[in-house]
Amino acid sequence: MYKLITPIALAASSVLANPILTHNPSMVPGIDNTGAFCAVVLDISGYESIDNQGSPNNQIAEFFVGPFQDIFAIEWDVNLTTIGGSWAEEAAISFGGGDVVLTPGFRDSFPVTNANYSSDGIVNLQDQGLPNILVGSDGYLRLEFFETFDDAEGETDAIWLDGSTITVYTPLWPTPGTTSALAFAGLIASRRRR
């Protein structure tokens, strides 16, 4: 739980050609009983999971979160529909350089329609043995939507539906307070074999 202070609206206005897409995130400073942090809500609704990681066919979202930010925790609440024979566990999202990969439908080895996956709270990356997500000097966090198993090259395997959000947490100062890990699911850096 945290108490909202003054909301700050950020206006990230860069517009790039497909498949590079941009969003205008909202940034909300917050504070809990252990320290202060920023919660940045990333709306990924409508993004498509197309081919394997690194494919030029993939969609990449850029969210402005501030230069040199150090993301230490994330939270997700997403809705996924797969297409054809693709499985829920194949739809993945990488953060920054790709060191951290989120697969919300982890272990759901079957197609889904409008399936909801939630972290049920804040997940601290270090608690999961993962590195913090570092943002570069331009201040943009890049998310690549990709498939750990590509069913059909160049074709969409899954779609993140309306109401899909990922919240990233950054410190307001260099030593963030400890946040509790309320869930352990879906955060992996892995590939699947069929």
Ligand SMILES: [Ca+2]
């Ligand atoms: Ca595909």
Ligand SMILES: [Ca+2]
């Ligand atoms: Ca697939």
